[in-house]
Structure formats: C-alpha cells, structure tokens
Amino acid sequence: MRSTRRRFVAVAGLSAFAGCTSVLDRGSEGEPATTAESSTTESASVNDEAVPTAEATLPLPMEPGELESLAVSGGPPKDGIPSIDEPSFVGPDNADFLDSGDPVFGVALNGAIKAYPQKILVRHEIVNDRLSDRSVAVTYCPLTGTVQGFERGETTFGVSGRLINNNLVMYDRATKAWWPQILATSIPGSWNSDPGTSSLREFRLVWTTWERWRELYPDTQVLSTETGFAKNYGSDPYGSYNPRGGYYANENMLFEPLEEDDRFGRKRVFMGARTADGAVAFDKSTLLEERIMTGELSGTPVVAVADRRLNTGYVYLNPDERTATTDGSTVQMGDSSYEPNALPLAGVHTFDAMWFAWHGYYPDTDVYA
Amino acid sequence: MRESVPPGRLGAAVSRTIAAATEVFRHPDATLVVVGTAVGYLLIYLYALGHIAPGLGGFDVTVVSGALGKFFKPELGPFSFTPVARVSVGPVTYLFSLNTVLGLGLAGLVGMNLGLTYLAWRQPAACGIGSSSSGFLASIPAVLSGTACCGPVVLIVLGIQASGIIVTAFQFLLPIAVVLLLGSLVLVGRQIDPARL
Helix, strand or coil: CHHHHHHHHHHHHHHHHHHHHHHHCCCCCCCCCCCHHHHCCECCCCCCCCCCECCCCCCCCCCHHHHHHCCEECCCCCCCCCCECCCCEECHHHCCCCCCCCEEEEEEECCEEEEEEHHHHCCCCEEEEEECCEEEEEEEECCCCEEEEEECCCCCEEEEEEEECCEEEEEECCCCCEEECCCCECECCCCECCCCCCEECEECCEEEEHHHHHHHCCCCEEECCCCCCCCCCCCCCCEEECCEEECCCCCCCCCCCCCCCCCCCCCCEEEEEEECCEEEEEEHHHHHHHCEEEEEECCEEEEEEEECCCCEEEEEECCCCCCEEECCCCEEECCEEECCCCCCCEEECEEEEEHHHHHHHCCCCEEEC | CCCCCCCCHHHHHHHHHHHHHHHHCCCHHHHHHHHHHHHHHHHHHHHHHCCEEECCCCEEEEECCCHHHHCCCECCCCCCECCCEEEEECCEEEEECHHHHHHHHHHHHHHHHHHHHHHHHHCCCCCCHHHHHHHHHHHHHHHHHHHHHCCCHHHHHHCCCCCHHHHHHHHHHHHHHHHHHHHHHHHHHCCCCHHHC
C-alpha cells in the first residue's frame, strides 16, 4: 500500500514541477526564508534566564548570522508542525500501538522513566514535558535522525518551520530566538535579530526499540497517542524504521547538506559527541560490533562504549588513556566494573545522527568507523 | 453604428458553459461521469495529502477540542490545513480538515470537466479531438494540487533536492489548478450545443 502511494505521489509530483517551471523561474532562489512574521523582530537575549543555558558554548560551523542566511523554509509555517505541550502518558500494557521493533526515544532521569515513540514525534518533533521537577523539551528531527533533550525552564519550544542543514530549527517562545537542534545554540532569526550566542543544557535520550526499552524498564511510561491533535500516527510521511525504508534508507535529500562528503553513506548512523573544543563521531554499527572504540576529540583521547542492552553508545573523555575492556555487558576499568553509561570518566553528551547532518555541522569532526 | 451590442466572446462562452453544465445533469450517463470522477478525484486528493492513509487500526472517532478555531489554521504547507477530526476504520485512517472541503470543490470542477468532455464527445458531429480532451488535460494540475498540500515531503519521495524557489512554488499549484480547471470548463462547455444533444 505504501509503495503504491509513493508511486502516485512521485508521478504526480514530477508532473507538478514540469507544469510550474515558468512560475518557479521568476522566484528568488537562495533568499533566506521569510514570512510576514519576520518583519517584527526583537532582540531579547537568551541569557536573561528565560531559557536555561549551559556554561560552555558549543562550536558553530560558521558565524551565527551566516547560519541564519542558510535557513530555508521546509514548507510548514511557524508551528505548522505543532509541538505537544500537554503530553499524556500510558503504561506499557496500554501501548498496543507499538510493535516490538518500533523506535522509541527513552529517558530515565530524576526518577522519571519515559519512552517517546518515534511514530508520534515524527508528527510533532517537540514535546514540552516535565521529568519530575525538571521542565524539558524532547526534540526529534526526522530528516537528520537526531533526538536531543533540552532543559527549557519556564518557556516552551516550538517548530520554526525552518531548516538549516536539513535539521530542525526550534524557537523558544520566551525570546523567539532560533535554536538549530543539533547545534543546540541560539542564532539570530526572523523573530529575534540579536539573541546572543548561548548553548542549551542537554540531557540524553536513548534511541532504541520498544522491545529493548521495555525489557530494561518494565515500569516505563509511554507517550500516548492522545496528544490533542488529529494526526495519523500509523503513517510516517518520510519512510519507515521498522523495517528501515524510504528517506531513512536512501540517499535522497530534501535540501543540499551544508557539506558534501563521500566517505560514508549520507544516512549512515553515527554516535556523535561534541564539546566546546570540537566533535567526534563513531559509526554506530561498528561500535555495537566492537563494543569499545577509542579515538580523539580535537586531540583529547576519548573512549566510546556500546550498551548492547539498548543498542546504543556513550562517549567519554579519556585524557589519561585509561584502558577499558568489556565482558559484553559491563565495562572494566582498573579493578572495577561499570555499566556502559556510568564509567568513571567525564561523559560527553552523545546522540545518534545521520552522517551528512553531523559532518555538515561539524566538518572538522574526528570520525571512526 | 450598430443597433445591438453582441455579448462578448467570453460572456457568450460562459453562458453556453452554464447551459451545458445544466445539460450534464439531464443525462444520467453524463451525471455518472461527473459523480464518479469527483468521488475518485477526492479520494486520490486526500490520499496524496495523507488524509486518507493506513493507520494504527481499530475503530475510533476523535474530535480535537476547539475544532472550530483550528479549522482554518494552516498546517504542513500551502493550502494544507489542520485536521480537526480523526476517523479510524480498521486499517484506514481518515483526517477531516478544510482540505476535504477544498478537495470537494476541486473534485466538483474536475467532475464537471470530464462530464462536459463526455457530452462533447457524445455530441453528434463532435468537436475536434483537441477540444474534447482538454477537460481531461486540465484535470491533471488539479490532481497535482493534492500533492502540493503535502509540501516538500513529496520531494523526498521523488528524490528531488528542494530549493527556496521550489518550496515557494508549491503555493501556486492549487490556484493554478483552479484557474486551469475553470478555463478548460469554459473551453469545453462553449463547444456544446444543448440543442444538438
């Protein structure tokens, strides 16, 4: 059924462009996306505590103003893709809309254990939620395959409708600053011309399958399909993950990536980690196979360890180059054993990302595959 | 000096089209063409838009709160509006939005185009091939306007890399479709002589 639909859309869409070429040619390619809303800009700083920001600012691939000029309209207007602002949750037994292999984005933090199904987030991209007493935003960009958690303070985040490097550009509803998701750093945009440059406080969400998450956290809560919106959560407009297909599996792009690189397939998944000093990426499938990989992040030794319970990985700074080994489930360092997510090293926020997205934003990244 | 001013060519063509449109519904076979085409088109339009698609299963009707206020709220792209109700019937999920109303209007135009084309084809001493097929040709952009509502997602399916221009162009598809459909309606309708049917 899906392929039939695709075929129709493909044929119809192709003809659409043929028919509209004369109109298109009079357009203005390359202009930054703007709407009527863009005429009114403010310049509230994100540092006025409206949005919790981190002490260290993450690296940007270019000047903030240059990034703004690369923002393109992805089609939907501001909040056209609506964030979920009043999420409700069900127990695992009531999550019968999930198949065991469906991707979920899990978090176990502050005593809260929650799973956010990809099939719901693909329609909303942002969930403004609370983890116990902490206000958070759970964010997902389908085009770059990135899931990132941010602290949001008393404000909420929304979907701006713009894309940079094919990546979701969020905006906060307090200062209206733009926040490219992967960069997690404020840049000027249509509604705030001078927000300053600060990075969000992040927390880890694990991209795993419903089966694996539920096995590790049987008491987990699951984001309900009762979101307050009339959406069809049974159909993913971009492709599918269970099994992998469509956009998620092919080389097609919506917009040109910031940087082309032919070392790896565009959609190959890497575990990326970055600090103020630079970035590093480990091929996810290689990491899951080898269990432990070592490398450098801008000259500082790092170690990546796989967590095969959830099929994910973690990256740690390892300046003293301590030796890590594994018996398959735990990691041995010195005389002690540790869970893969709890090594006695400085962890670096790590998340899944498609190669083109990571390399586009961090062209100087160290990479291991 | 003229004694009477003849109606403009366009005015005459429109009058004739209206007469021909009325005539369509006097012929059961032509009516069937209109209704059949309109229903088929509407289904394809909603399918292209993703408002009829495989769903999570089960039988359920959900209406969002404040539906009236959200009915005109734009959603994923130009002429794409926020669904305010979800109807799940087994494997199929239908989303109700302003697009169903827009789709009905377009479907009516496409149906009338094909209905008139059918009448022109049936008419003794039929008009030229070009004119009788114009209604069908004009229906193509109308069908495409359904995909326009999908926004750039359609580009992903096609593997076409988008640009600001292409995304902007989407907003023109539906108005273009309406203009072309109305134009072709008059083009075909003016060639039908109700007296000869």
